[in-house]
Amino acid sequence: MTQRSVSRRAAGIVVPLFSLRTSADWGIGEIADLPAAGRWMRRAGFGALQLLPVGTLRAGDSSPYSALSAMAIDPIFLSLGDVTEFAALGGEVRLALSDQVGLRTARAAGRVEYATVRHVKDAALRLAFSYFWDVDWVRSTPRAGAFAAYCAFEEWWLADYALYCALRGRYDQRSWREWPEPIRARESAALEDARQGLEREILFHQYAQWLAEEQWVAARAALGDVTLLGDFPFVVATDSADVWAHQHLFRFDRRAGTPPDAFSATGQDWGLPVYRWDVMAAEDDRWLRLRARRLGRLFDGYRVDHLVGFFRTYSRAEGETVGEFDPSDEADQQAQGERLLTLFANTGSGIICEDLGLIPDFVREAMARHQLPGFKVMRWERDWHTPGHPFIPPRQYPEVSVAATSTHDIEPLAVWWEEAPKVERKAFVRLLGKGHGRWAAHGFTPELHRAILTLAYESASNLVLLPLQDVFGWADRINVPATVGEDNWSWRMPLTLEELEGDPVEPHAGELFDLARRTGRLGTAVESSDAHA
Numbered sequence: 396m397t398q399r400s401v402s403r404r405a406a407g408i409v410v411p412l413f414s415l416r417t418s419a420d421w422g423i424g425e426i427a428d429l430p431a432a433g434r435w436m437r438r439a440g441f442g443a444l445q446l447l448p449v450g451t452l453r454a455g456d457s458s459p460y461s462a463l464s465a466m467a468i469d470p471i472f473l474s475l476g477d478v479t480e481f482a483a484l485g486g487e488v489r490l491a492l493s494d495q496v497g498l499r500t501a502r503a504a505g506r507v508e509y510a511t512v513r514h515v516k517d518a519a520l521r522l523a524f525s526y527f528w529d530v531d532w533v534r535s536t537p538r539a540g541a542f543a544a545y546c547a548f549e550e551w552w553l554a555d556y557a558l559y560c561a562l563r564g565r566y567d568q569r570s571w572r573e574w575p576e577p578i579r580a581r582e583s584a585a586l587e588d589a590r591q592g593l594e595r596e597i598l599f600h601q602y603a604q605w606l607a608e609e610q611w612v613a614a615r616a617a618l619g620d621v622t623l624l625g626d627f628p629f630v631v632a633t634d635s636a637d638v639w640a641h642q643h644l645f646r647f648d649r650r651a652g653t654p655p656d657a658f659s660a661t662g663q664d665w666g667l668p669v670y671r672w673d674v675m676a677a678e679d680d681r682w683l684r685l686r687a688r689r690l691g692r693l694f695d696g697y698r699v700d701h702l703v704g705f706f707r708t709y710s711r712a713e714g715e716t717v718g719e720f721d722p723s724d725e726a727d728q729q730a731q732g733e734r735l736l737t738l739f740a741n742t743g744s745g746i747i748c749e750d751l752g753l754i755p756d757f758v759r760e761a762m763a764r765h766q767l768p769g770f771k772v773m774r775w776e777r778d779w780h781t782p783g784h785p786f787i788p789p790r791q792y793p794e795v796s797v798a799a800t801s802t803h804d805i806e807p808l809a810v811w812w813e814e815a816p817k818v819e820r821k822a823f824v825r826l827l828g829k830g831h832g833r834w835a836a837h838g839f840t841p842e843l844h845r846a847i848l849t850l851a852y853e854s855a856s857n858l859v860l861l862p863l864q865d866v867f868g869w870a871d872r873i874n875v876p877a878t879v880g881e882d883n884w885s886w887r888m889p890l891t892l893e894e895l896e897g898d899p900v901e902p903h904a905g906e907l908f909d910l911a912r913r914t915g916r917l918g919t920a921v922e923s924s925d926a927h928a
Contacts, residue, residue, distance in 0.1 A: 401745045401768055401858050402697060404870055405920040406911050407443025407622070408436060410863040411459065411873060412472055413507050416888040419476060422501025422512040424611040426885075431615035431892040437621065438896070439904035443920035444622035445698065445860060446871075447803060454568060457509050457884040458874075460700070461667070463560070463634040466552040466689045468607040470520060471513055479538075480523035487519075494518050506885040511549040520606075524599050529753075532598070535928060545605045552636075552689065557600040558586070559636035570634040581640070608779065622920040625694035626746070627686070627739075629701035633668045641682055644671055649710040650676070653701075654718065656753050661716070662709070663877055669710045672721060672731060680738055687742045695921045696745025700760075702769075703754050706732030729757050740765045745921035747797055747858075751775075758922035768796045771856060773847075774811055774823070786826050789854030789857065793926075798856035800847065800865040803873040808847065809866040810872070812839040826850055844868045844904075846913030852914040858915065863888070866907070 414423030417433060429444070436444060450462030451469040462469070475481050487495060497511045531539040560569070566574050576583035605640065630651055631637050638645055646667040652664040667899060675683065690697050699705070703910055707728040711718035722728050735840055739746050748762055750769035762769055776787040802807045812820070820835035827834070827846050834843050848866075851859050864871055874883045888895075911917050 401747055401921055402914050403918055403920060404857050404924050405442035405918050406859045406916040408441055408921055409445045409860050411447040412449055412569055414886050416891050418891050419892055421498055423507050426472050426476040426520055429558045429614040431623045434616040435896050435918040440908035440917050441587055442918050443622040448502060448626045448628050460628050464556050465631045465686050467556050467604055468601040471516055473607055477518045478523050480526040481519055482528055484522055489522055501841050520603055524602050525543060538614040542605050546601050553601055555663050557597045559639055560600040561596040564801055571639040583782055620919050622695045625690050625697040627690055627697045627699045629704045638668055644674055644682060646671055649712050651708055654709045669708055681838045691742050691744040698747040700749050702748040702750050703758055705735040708759055735850045736761050736765055739875055753913055766795055770799055771796050772799045788825055789828055789850055792854050794857050796856040797858045797860050798851050798854040799860050800851055801862050805877050807870055809839045809868050809870045817889055852916060854909050856919050909928050
């Protein structure tokens with residue numbers, strides 16, 4: 396098979412798809428916006444674009460890490476103007492007047508108005524599907540044949556997903572655990588009755604995925620040599636097509652999370668189900684392999700979220716303040732992690748491991764054996780065994796690593812600097828060399844910003860990944876962990892991509908291109924070679 400690895404010196408951007416903004420979008424970043432992002436990235440010398448998960452979300456939810464499916468693409472990312480049927484109907488003018496007003500409001504909003512965007516896009520998509528049904532499906536046209544071929548090829552996940560979405564509609568969007576017992580337990584006769592009674596609605600959800608797949612393939616082709624990286628969430632939501640279809644793989648009496656650490660005295664309770672690792676192993680980890688296969692088709696590579704959880708999962712029962720690990724024995728943890736890390740390493744995709752937080756040494760030893768990069772977030776890379784805890788110079792990072800200025804779960808570079816204690820600033824500016832100590836007493840200036848970006852680019856890490864906010868020195872956050880609010884997962888770029896391509900924003904594309912050239916980072920992040928897994 397073709398084996399990909401993150402082993403070329405390059406620089407990349409991390410941005411959620413929902414954050415992209417163009418003059419034509421419908422209030423959220425869309426699949427068709429990716430090529431425009433790629434054009435600007437090439438001008439700025441970036442060779443990689445990493446997105447957060449793009450799976451279908453529940454109405455009212457915005458976290459990409461609690462999707463209804465590990466396999467689907469959320470139809471909210473569809474570019475409706477590019478849908479053949481919607482264009483044939485006349486486009487936006489065919490929307491109800493109230494939806495046209497909602498669309499204008501969503502486009503002008505400073506953040507993603509999920510409820511409005513989802514409502515308007517669903518209305519437009521249903522108009523398009525009705526046209527497709529009447530003009531193509533019932534007449535068995537070649538376009539209908541192409542759709543049927545897609546459904547057959549993706550049947551292994553699409554059939555359950557579409558049925559699940561249709562059933563959620565029937566049962567007022569309630570979780571599958573509240574459905575009637577025969578459907579909840581997936582009794583064959585009940586499922587067959589549902590398929591017959593919901594045939595058109597099932598086809599609608601399959602149609603939405605077909606359109607998303609077509610647009611995704613076109614966008615990836617237009618990205619050209621820009622590496623597209625995705626995100627492999629550790630676990631899926633209880634209320635998801637995957638968990639409903641594979642209930643035997645999960646425990647529902649415990650909830651996954653993280654143990655207490657330096658950032659949280661109580662740890663985190665994600666409210667997500669827990670894998671039955673023994674059952675997974677007995678089935679040769681088939682479902683995880685299928686997830687990896689699906690992500691490998693959508694992306695050139697991906698970040699494996701919460702890698703340590705695949706070695707040992709921390710969970711709590713309802714009401715517990717202290718949880719436990721599964722497996723509990725270190726030897727079993729090592730064996731399980733090695734098995735699953737081998738699974739990821741052998742998928743043919745470029746793999747990046749999210750190894751932040753409390754990570755046992757044996758996890759990083761396994762990563763090293765497989766030559767899989769982890770993250771080096773500059774503000775956290777310190778020598779904790781030396782008095783004063785000096786920051787580790789980025790030029791000393793291992794080549795097989797990813798240098799980062801921040802992540803989507805922490806404050807951007809500009810905010811970190813403004814809020815950091817003076818002693819921390821003084822320790823950090825020592826990385827910049829003599830003559831820069833004065834910066835410790837000042838705010839986040841353009842000069843300091845350029846110096847920190849240069850420090851990241853000069854790191855020994857093969858890949859540098861910069862959140863888009865850090866590229867421009869913006870102070871906006873993507874998410875504040877362990878909080879729920881309308882500002883989480885809803886940030887939109889303050890500029891459209893058209894403005895970005897034509898506006899000399901500081902630091903501008905030319906400066907970034909020169910920086911990438913000087914530090915040997917022009918090119919794509921993932922290289923391929925023929926190998927047998």
